[in-house]
Amino acid sequence: MNRPSFDGLSQAEANHIQLYSDPQMFELELEQIFYSTWVYIAHESEVPEVGDFKTTFIGRMPVILTRGEDQKINVLINRCTHRGSTVCAEERGNRQQFVCPYHAWTFNLDGGLDGVGLPSGYNDGEIDYDVLSLQTVDRWDSYRGFIFATLSATARPFEQNIGEAKKYIDYYCDLSPTGEITVGKTGIYKQKYQGNWKIQLEGSVEGYHVWHTHKNAVDVMAREVPLMKEYPRLPVKAFDLGYGHNVIENYTLTDEQVFERWPKEFVDTLIAAHGVERAMNALRHRFNLVLFPNFALLEYHVRVIRPMAVDQTEVRTYHTSLVGAPAEMNQRRVREHEFFYGPAGFGGPDDYVIFDRIQRGYQASSAEWVLFNRGYKSEQTDPDGIRSGQHTQETQQRAPYYEYRRLMSISGDENRLAEFLPHAGKQQEVSG
């Protein structure tokens, strides 16, 4: 039987609204994306001490990260092996054991079952402590403290998957004199919006809207960084880094501008710590980086996208600090972050209003296509296969869908896409 063509719903320059509004499509995405590839779960600085834990999600699956007695990190499925309650409801803390609230089954930091409530009610052979541990996610890895996990045994190797994005993570962390950052210590907040998770994925690297949605904020920012006055004309680009990852440069400073922007002592400290090239790269580059499917690294925060339903998403924002940087600099990072992204900020809240409006607009099913063809014809591809375009074009919005199409088209049985995607195979010309 012929497999229906997924290209009918996701094309290089446009997606069908079904990708954003069909509940069955969402279920397929959980399975073939969130449970099949590498997803971001935490930063090592969130669980520095033995007994520290953090709860989060892989797709819809609840997980707990713990720092075990042996200092190693464990990634556990937050689901009691008795009758299924989550064993931990708090988002973070420190403890030696997780006691299920239903019948007091008690699990240690490695997930091992240490005990059960009223054990005498079990007869011999009715309970096996060795096999009733919490399930573990064994495939996780980290780069400069950023931890990613996959439920799949066949996902490509982590090193390969993170690929070109490492360079930008290095720029980010090298702004710290020790090369280390902390994530979430200086603030976390959560924002829900009534829209599909991919709207935030696309919106985390959105150069086109800045001049419109955030014009007032840009005017204020230009007082500190005058080149923001020229935002649409800045000589910066956006890149498709492969595997769905992408980055938009916000601005790139010349050496002269680096010294205007940063105190000389700080520049010297960074050069002494990392050498000229690494230090200047860290000081020069401002960008938003997206790692498909759920992670973004922005100037002062980590953004984690949690898909909840086809039209419901939670975004968790974790502010970051530079270990070893002067206290005033870290305070300034908090203030600048609050200015734009805080719950009462000049920028972020406007985005979420737009995201709600986008999903509402998708109710107009007569208009079927979501376009991101801006700059497609002038997009360039370098010898390594990295696509690039001008920052207000839409190379970065197109980028995730190469990987999306690959993941959504593989595995599963042949009939599955036909069942979920009644429009698959339908072609429509959207370019030009």
Ligand code: FES
């Ligand atoms: S459901 Fe957890 S102890 Fe029964």
Ligand SMILES: [Fe+2]
């Ligand atoms: Fe925005």
